[in-house]
Amino acid sequence: MGNLGGKVALVTGGSRGIGRGIAERLARDGALVAVHYGSNEAAAKETAAAIAEAGGRAFVVGAELGVPGDVDTLVAGLEAGLHAHGEPAIDILVHNAGLNLMGRPIEVLTPEEFDRMVAVNVKAPFFLTQRLLPRLRDGGRIINISSVSTRVASAHGIGYPLTKGALEVFSHTLAKHLGPRGITVNAVSVGYTRTDMTSEVLADPANVERNIGLTALGRIGRVPDIADAVAFLASDDARWITGTKIDVTGGVNL
Numbered sequence: 001m002g003n004l005g006g007k008v009a010l011v012t013g014g015s016r017g018i019g020r021g022i023a024e025r026l027a028r029d030g031a032l033v034a035v036h037y038g039s040n041e042a043a044a045k046e047t048a049a050a051i052a053e054a055g056g057r058a059f060v061v062g063a064e065l066g067v068p069g070d071v072d073t074l075v076a077g078l079e080a081g082l083h084a085h086g087e088p089a090i091d092i093l094v095h096n097a098g099l100n101l102m103g104r105p106i107e108v109l110t111p112e113e114f115d116r117m118v119a120v121n122v123k124a125p126f127f128l129t130q131r132l133l134p135r136l137r138d139g140g141r142i143i144n145i146s147s148v149s150t151r152v153a154s155a156h157g158i159g160y161p162l163t164k165g166a167l168e169v170f171s172h173t174l175a176k177h178l179g180p181r182g183i184t185v186n187a188v189s190v191g192y193t194r195t196d197m198t199s200e201v202l203a204d205p206a207n208v209e210r211n212i213g214l215t216a217l218g219r220i221g222r223v224p225d226i227a228d229a230v231a232f233l234a235s236d237d238a239r240w241i242t243g244t245k246i247d248v249t250g251g252v253n254l
């Protein structure tokens, strides 16, 4: 068993991409993992099955975020899963699910698109945290998955980085508030990483070359690059780190 034995984690958007990598890594380290998904239940079940096959423990929780009642649905599913596993609380909360409407600069982004990104990327983590604070054990962890686009102006449009910037302020502010409970709150800034979210952009070799050229370590990010950093923040080794952001981008635009 790894260093998260006896811990319980919720990973939003844990069914695919970076979230799947985080879920698998935390489970490998010994945590019981709630693998959340929005609509793709099959992907969540596949992730939970992969965790079980590797000797870990997981259950799936479905809830579309960014719609009325989203937090109620998620918390109800989480509580059912926790109950089934004889667990009263969680230790690690990873806000990973995110929506990036690419190619929507300020000239064309609609109020509806703006609201949707805010609802999924900011409002859902905020109110999910609010609801789960009584269930998050003292000494716990909150880890918010942010983006390099809060540091480097991106061509995809301004809506998405704005939401991730808000998530970073949330991390910093909440870290102070939850310090007395020994709960750390940090953000992880992610650069271009191969997942479904970026598959279209990275299908163009010119985009791949451009992004590699911007990256000190000279390649596109891989899911384990991010998952390993999250596992560190979740571990006891990171007990004295709170209210900050770790840049896990391979050194983009240094």
Ligand code: NDP
Residues within 6 Å of the ligand: 012, 013, 014, 015, 016, 017, 018, 019, 036, 037, 038, 039, 040, 041, 043, 063, 064, 065, 066, 095, 096, 097, 098, 099, 100, 120, 145, 146, 147, 148, 190, 191, 192, 193, 194, 195, 196, 197, 198
């Ligand atoms: P993917 O699109 O590959 O996966 C997204 C995950 O989030 C899925 O599990 C999906 O579940 C879930 N999800 C998305 N929207 C919702 C919703 N409205 N309600 C519930 N669940 C939802 O994304 P990535 O793995 O690439 O991204 C993960 C995080 O990393 C995001 O926060 C993203 O902004 C951030 N990031 C990613 C970068 C990259 O290069 N990939 C760069 C910078 C940041 P389902 O399939 O069931 O809908």
